Amino acid sequence: MTNEIPILKVKGLTVYQGSYLAVRDVSFELLSGTDTAIVGPNGAGKSTLVKAVLDLIPRSAGNIEIFGYPITRLRSLRRLLGYMPQNFIFDRSFPISVSELVGLGWMLENKRGNSFFQRLWGQDREKSAAVVKALQRTDAYHLRHQAIGTLSGGQLKRVLLAYCLVMPRKLLVLDEAFAGVDVQGAADFYALLNELKREEGWTVLQVSHDIDMVSRHCDRVLCLNQTVVCTGQPEIALSPQNLLATYGPGFSRYQHHHN
Numbered sequence: 001m002t003n004e005i006p007i008l009k010v011k012g013l014t015v016y017q018g019s020y021l022a023v024r025d026v027s028f029e030l031l032s033g034t035d036t037a038i039v040g041p042n043g044a045g046k047s048t049l050v051k052a053v054l055d056l057i058p059r060s061a062g063n064i065e066i067f068g069y070p071i072t073r074l075r076s077l078r079r080l081l082g083y084m085p086q087n088f089i090f091d092r093s094f095p096i097s098v099s100e101l102v103g104l105g106w107m108l109e110n111k112r113g114n115s116f117f118q119r120l121w122g123q124d125r126e127k128s129a130a131v132v133k134a135l136q137r138t139d140a141y142h143l144r145h146q147a148i149g150t151l152s153g154g155q156l157k158r159v160l161l162a163y164c165l166v167m168p169r170k171l172l173v174l175d176e177a178f179a180g181v182d183v184q185g186a187a188d189f190y191a192l193l194n195e196l197k198r199e200e201g202w203t204v205l206q207v208s209h210d211i212d213m214v215s216r217h218c219d220r221v222l223c224l225n226q227t228v229v230c231t232g233q234p235e236i237a238l239s240p241q242n243l244l245a246t247y248g249p250g251f252s253r254y255q256h257h258h259n
């Protein structure tokens with residue numbers, strides 16, 4: 001259900017990457033239970049924007065409020081936030097299984113009233129059940145015993161999404177989560193996001209290059225090219241004029257590729 005509570009408020013955000021002005025004076029809000037896509041050409045500042053919004057890189061100007069708090073005071077609320085970065089770089093010989101990785105996303109909740117050992121045992125069972133459910137939801141359960149270093153690109157995306165889903169979240173931030181996932185897989189992922197949004201009230205912010213999927217599945221679109229070019233419902237934000245303004249004249253070839 002969509003209601004009018006802003007989960008995230010970004011005002012006047014400006015970010016430099018080294019000496020390069022990557023994001024300039026960006027403002028937007030995310031309403032609870034909505035799925036917003038950030039689109040724009042390569043180098044437009046999309047990844048920089050989401051990293052700065054999550055306070056993972058410094059900003060030179062701007063205010064960010066998340067769940068009603070300044071981002072710097074997020075601390076214990078971080079578990080309400082799932083983030084899947086564009087690239088996940090790791091040593092492929094690192095001996096950790098898919099289940100173990102997904103389990104790392106599960107955090108202890110402070111439950112009172114039981115003894116230490118009861119809590120420990122209960123939480124272990126809860127964690128195992130949550131890992132199984134998350135892997136089933138992303139169609140990666142069959143990979144659970146595999147070492148993460150042996151996964152294909154698309155399989156790894158499924159497992160990383162399971163890592164994000166293993167806890168209930170309020171905000172899920174995905175940076176090209178579906179790049180490299182096959183067509184059926186991407187459609188399944190969008191169906192899953194829809195379920196999380198409608199049935200569990202999650203809010204989604206996703207960077208995507210798939211204009212076709214975005215126009216079919218997202219509630220709002222933010223067109224970015226260093227700064228916000230336009231924002232609104234997909235049918236408005238992705239009009240030919242707005243796409244031209246965002247991507248420049250080369251876009252028609254890209255769009256053709258998707259039709």
Ligand SMILES: Nc1ncnc2c1ncn2[C@@H]1O[C@H](COP(=O)(O)OP(=O)(O)OP(=O)(O)O)[C@@H](O)[C@H]1O
Pocket residue numbers: 017018020022040041042043044045046047048049
């Ligand atoms: N660590 C860095 N140091 C210097 N410049 C950087 C760094 N990271 C990004 N940039 C530059 O900042 C600009 C924005 O990069 P960013 O990765 O945010 O773009 P993007 O819209 O996510 O691109 P893509 O669609 O290719 O993933 C680019 O010009 C890039 O070269």
